[in-house]
Amino acid sequence: MKGGYRRSLIARALVAPEELGLLSMLEWDLLVRQGRRANLLAKLAVLLDDQRRLDQVPAAARRHLLAALCIAERQQLAVRWEVECIRLAFSDVPVPVILLKGAAYVMAGLPVSRGRMFADVDVLVPKAKLARAESALTIHGWRGEDMDAYDQHYYRHWMHELPPMRHVRRDTSIDVHHTILPETARIKVNTPALFDGARPLPGWTEVEVLQPIDMLLHSAAHLFHEGELENGLRDLFDLDGLLRDFGREPGFWEHLAPRAQLLGLSRPLFYALRYTSLTLGTPVPAAALQASAEAGRPSGLVLMVMDACYARALQPMHNSCDRFGTWSARLALYIRSHWLRMPLHLLSYHLLRKAFKPAKQLDESGAAVGVPAVKPRGPHAETPDA
Amino acid sequence: MKVSDIPRSELRDLLGRGDLLLQTTPFVTRIRSDVRKLAGEIALMYGDFPVCSPDTFADFHIEVAREAGLRRWINPLARFSFDGRRSFVPLPSAQAFPMLEWGLNWCVAAHAHQYLVIHAAVVERGGRAAILPAPPGSGKSTLCAGLVNRGWRLLSDELALYDLATGLIHGMARPVNLKNASIGVIKAFAPGAIFTEAVPNTAKGTVALMRPPAASVLHVAEPAQPAWVILPKYDAGAEACLTRQEKAQTFMLVAEQSFNYDIHGARGFRAVGDLLDQCESYRFSYSNLVDAVRVFDGLAEEASR
Numbered sequence: 001m002k003g004g005y006r007r008s009l010i011a012r013a014l015v016a017p018e019e020l021g022l023l024s025m026l027e028w029d030l031l032v033r034q035g036r037r038a039n040l041l042a043k044l045a046v047l048l049d050d051q052r053r054l055d056q057v058p059a060a061a062r063r064h065l066l067a068a069l070c071i072a073e074r075q076q077l078a079v080r081w082e083v084e085c086i087r088l089a090f091s092d093v094p095v096p097v098i099l100l101k102g103a104a105y106v107m108a109g110l111p112v113s114r115g116r117m118f119a120d121v122d123v124l125v126p127k128a129k130l131a132r133a134e135s136a137l138t139i140h141g142w143r144g145e146d147m148d149a150y151d152q153h154y155y156r157h158w159m160h161e162l163p164p165m166r167h168v169r170r171d172t173s174i175d176v177h178h179t180i181l182p183e184t185a186r187i188k189v190n191t192p193a194l195f196d197g198a199r200p201l202p203g204w205t206e207v208e209v210l211q212p213i214d215m216l217l218h219s220a221a222h223l224f225h226e227g228e229l230e231n232g233l234r235d236l237f238d239l240d241g242l243l244r245d246f247g248r249e250p251g252f253w254e255h256l257a258p259r260a261q262l263l264g265l266s267r268p269l270f271y272a273l274r275y276t277s278l279t280l281g282t283p284v285p286a287a288a289l290q291a292s293a294e295a296g297r298p299s300g301l302v303l304m305v306m307d308a309c310y311a312r313a314l315q316p317m318h319n320s321c322d323r324f325g326t327w328s329a330r331l332a333l334y335i336r337s338h339w340l341r342m343p344l345h346l347l348s349y350h351l352l353r354k355a356f357k358p359a360k361q362l363d364e365s366g367a368a369v370g371v372p373a374v375k376p377r378g379p380h381a382e383t384p385d386a
Numbered sequence: 387m388k389v390s391d392i393p394r395s396e397l398r399d400l401l402g403r404g405d406l407l408l409q410t411t412p413f414v415t416r417i418r419s420d421v422r423k424l425a426g427e428i429a430l431m432y433g434d435f436p437v438c439s440p441d442t443f444a445d446f447h448i449e450v451a452r453e454a455g456l457r458r459w460i461n462p463l464a465r466f467s468f469d470g471r472r473s474f475v476p477l478p479s480a481q482a483f484p485m486l487e488w489g490l491n492w493c494v495a496a497h498a499h500q501y502l503v504i505h506a507a508v509v510e511r512g513g514r515a516a517i518l519p520a521p522p523g524s525g526k527s528t529l530c531a532g533l534v535n536r537g538w539r540l541l542s543d544e545l546a547l548y549d550l551a552t553g554l555i556h557g558m559a560r561p562v563n564l565k566n567a568s569i570g571v572i573k574a575f576a577p578g579a580i581f582t583e584a585v586p587n588t589a590k591g592t593v594a595l596m597r598p599p600a601a602s603v604l605h606v607a608e609p610a611q612p613a614w615v616i617l618p619k620y621d622a623g624a625e626a627c628l629t630r631q632e633k634a635q636t637f638m639l640v641a642e643q644s645f646n647y648d649i650h651g652a653r654g655f656r657a658v659g660d661l662l663d664q665c666e667s668y669r670f671s672y673s674n675l676v677d678a679v680r681v682f683d684g685l686a687e688e689a690s691r
Contacts, residue, residue, distance in 0.1 A: 029443045029444055063498075074649045134423065
């Protein structure tokens, strides 16, 4: 890994913005494209704005940074409103709701949320209250997305979440989880401990977030069990931002490895610390690295393979970032994610089903991933996205 | 250098390599295509547009590529890609040029948030712009094509770019997209106008594009002061009739016809308000282009007094 990771232009820009002055116009062109594809352009805009470097960006590229910022700001507003709607939906049922990932970062006011792009809102509720949660959301206008009986079964029996729900009027989606990794996964997560550590959002009574250390561990568990790394680099920068932020709190680093062990997330923590520090230069104390390695480091051969795979996959999904082995690395991680998700007999059955099912029509428009409410809208008939 | 200065075979090579950088002011569009007839259509429609050197920053990287597979030989399809990612559904390759135009419209609407992007035609005379926002079928492109063949400057037949900082309107002076009966109407009204071949059976019926007037392309970098927002409506057999419309109603229409109104949030609300503060607001029904041009000329003359 040490020499194996090649920083894309967008990663270089975010890690060392002071070097941007040296870029040619063609490099700016590529930087904007990589940043847009990786959903990191708005984050770069925030960083450059903070450092008062935005004025030094050539006007042609600056316009794209500001446009991305415009979308990100709108998405944050949309997320705040969505959380308010979710709070209302749960206000008369005794179900504690914990916000996860992006929505939690925004509502907790974490620096990592600035300029972050969103797809949907994720929440965590106790498994015993799942039916209550589903009915509360249904009463307030959310509806399960159309899917066949098999997909329903897949979500309800094997996964750690309800089938995604979409609000009929706002067209926003919510993922309701009852734990942070699938029921069938090889790693068993200590879910009660997660709930015990949750904290109310300042100023809110019904909505909670995970404690900082668990936020980090969840982010790690999510990224390093994920099979489709469309936002892999963005998620790696999330980890980087969370570590830099929480790392300043006394006791954070000392408690990290023991907490990971308690939750059953030592392996993802090891990968998180390894790949943020190796690829993005995230400052991780040697003792914390050591502690995470003792509990979570895989065997030497596995680690070599994982290094090679993540060096290729934690990149913008852009032609310019593909190199020898990128395709197979992404495929290997995809298969691994399923392997981790369910035991072999279930996995072979599931993959066979998927293989013989016609692929869903995906939104390939290349638009910035967004809360649906902020997709380009209006006179759709005149654009070819119909 | 302009597109018309490039020999056809070289244009085809540039397209094949993805090195054709078209200056679609205020943007630069980098185009790649292996559809052979596209070079001819680009030369015909964009002849007056400047070409940039391959080391220029491009706002949009787009491609119209032939789909692989057996269909290639029987009933070839072409597909639009934005920055290497395939988008939308593939269409018969005869529709390659209209697809390029629609795709480029999408690029602007989905990314150019330095502007409020309004779905409207814009024409200018005497430094004042008339904005014609309208749902499809209202005849705005026909009216726009008629006006620009009678001395009005074309800014756009589809996308009005309202600069939130300056309050001015930009346009790209790109080809005018005409549909069905409008094609014959404009050919009869302006026999000198240049058209692509009519492409039948598109999602919008038969489509042909009209080459923008050279003078409009020459002055494309000059934004215009918005002066009128006019909602046109083609009404068979009707007299040309211009009536005032409540600004509040126009406000709602402009907001609804903007692609990124909601992305701008409060800023978008203020922008539409500021735009309408600068404008007179009308409804306009017409059936005859000669009469329509007379009414518009009257407006321009009155404003210049």
